[in-house]
Amino acid sequence: MTKFLLAVHVLAAIVAVGPVTVAASMFPPAARRALAAPGDPGAAHSVRLLHQICKVYAVVGVVVPVFGFGTAGSMGVLGDAWLIASIVLTALAAVVLAVFVLPRQGAFVEADGGGGSGGSGGGGGTREDTVRLAMLTGVFNLLWASVTVLMIVRPGSTTGA
Template structure:
C-alpha cells in the first residue's frame, strides 16, 4: 500500500506542483510587459498579454487546489513508513506549509490584483507595476521552498537507503 501512496504522492507533485510553479513564475514578466505597454499598443499586445495572464492565473489557482493532494498523500506515506517524527520530514512539512501560504496568501492575490489593473487605465497599470515586480520575488521564494522540500525528500537525512 505504501508503494501506491508514494506513487500517487510523487505523481501529484509532478502533475500539480510543477505546473503551478512554472505558471506562477511566468506571470510576473508577462505582467510587467503588459503593464508597461504604451496606450497605442495596449489594444493589440496588451490584450494578448492580458489573455495570457488570465490563463496563467487560472492554471496557478487550479493547480494549487490540486496540489493539496501532495501533502495529504505525503502524510499517508510518512505514517505508513513510521517516519512522521523524523526531523527531515517535519522540516519538509513546515516548508510545504510555508510554500502553500506564500502561494495562497501572496502570489494568487497578487496575480488577481495585477490582472485587474492590467485591464484598467494607464494610471492603474503603472500603479500596479511595483506589485508585478514583487511577484517575481515571491514566486521565486515559492519555487525555492519547493526545491528544498524535493532535496529533503530525496536525501532524507539518516536514511538507510544510502541515498
C-alpha cells in the same frame, strides 16, 4: 500499499506543483509585457491564463501533502526531523502562494484587466509590483525546491542515498 501511496504522492507533486511553479514564474514577465503593450489582447490573455493555471493547480496541489502524510504514516517516518522540516517548508510554501502570490496576481488581473492599462489604483498594476511578485514567486519556488531535496536526501535514511 506504501509503494502505491508514494507513487501517487510523487505523481501528484509533479502534476500539481510543477505547473503552479512554472506558471507562477511566468506570470511576472507576462505581466510586464502586458504593461508594456496595453492594447495587446494576447498579452492580457496570457496574464489571465497564467493566473487561472496557478489558482487551479494550487487547489489540485492539496493532494500532495494528503498522500505525503499517508506515505509517511505507512513508512513510519512521521516523527523524523527531515519530514517535520518538509512539512513546515510545505506549509510556508502554501502560505506564500495563497497569501502573497495569488492575491497579487489577482490584483494585477483585476487592476489592469490583464491588459496592462497601468495601475488603476487597485494594486498590481506597475512594474515594481511585478518585481515584488517575482521575488515572492522565487521564495515560493525555493521552498518547494528545498522540500524536494529533503524528500530525496532524507537525512538519516537507511537507503544509502
